[in-house]
Amino acid sequence: MLTLPILPMKKKLNCIGVLTSGGDAPGMNAAIRAVVRYSYAQKCTVKGILRGYSGILERKLIELGPSSVANIIQRGGTILKTDRCEAFFRKSTREKAAKNLIKEGIEGLVVIGGDGSFTGAHLLENETGFPVIGIPGTIDNDIALTDDTIGFDTAVNTAIQAIDRIRDTASSHDRIFLVEVMGHSSGFIATQVAIGGGAETVILPEKLHERKEPKDYIKNICETIDRGVSRGKTSSIIVVAEGPKPGLSSRISENLSKRGYPSRVCILGHTQRGGSPTAHDRVLASFLGTSAVAYLLAGNSNSMVGVQNNEIALVPFDQVIGHKKKIPSELLVLAQILAS
16 A cells, blocks of 8 residues: 655645646546645645646636546546647747746646656756646556556556457457557556466567567467467467557568468557546555645655655656666566466
8 A cells, every 4th residue: 555755844835736748547637636635735726727738838727626626536538638739849938838837826836647748847847947746647657767657557457358358259259369559669558468368478569679570479479379279279369569650460460361370450549548547546646646746845846756666756857757667577477477
């Protein structure tokens, strides 16, 4: 069970802003709820910023109070909407953003998002001095120096539920299924889904960088299928992370067919982003949202609140940004052992 940091309030803030940026993740609403309710418990008001950093520039804000975040903890997506603000890459834009926040009476900012969102937050504070705290919200779970991110558990469970259903039809027709999950440059979802869903093998974007094309996997996949057949298996599930180049699963399926292994492709896509967050993600988001406000009020900023060894940790942005978390090698070994 996570434990909350006990921090003295060193900085009196009258108003905090909160926004969600980048890709949405189940549990973001739970984090917003925690930010609002803990802030009010500390006599601090909250303004919600609509559509991420774009909302700061356009001054699209709403007042958030304890009652306005009622009944959102179970909802997927984000009530504040989200956006990828290309304009925020410009220094002049960030200077304008800081001025707009001050005009709105906001004295500290909580940013819920991933690596790109944290980059914007880091630059904003470095250049203007405006205090920002980040909360890791991404289904990919690829943020450095935090063991967990909001939305990851829900995305994994959504994919596993789909695989359980696909396995029924795969078994009925003695078929091979390639199930593609999200993961442009990170294979955390694919690895967990492969282990939890009992997949025969898993293909990761991290490994694609080591090999040139999916054809390099075909021999290993065929051998895995053959081993299963020798033990009496009549169907196989292969989990594929989408990878950086679209159409990976289809290319693998074509290569398998050429070798006499016809298969079906099922792309789960954005279904993994939506839906009601799991209890795990709701609790995680609640702890991180509360901790973000607590750290701001204690005078900390330019950092992310994350989870390390089941404890809330404050990590400076410059140690997080640009450092992708790597999949532990023992997880990959376990996936292979359990599939054999």
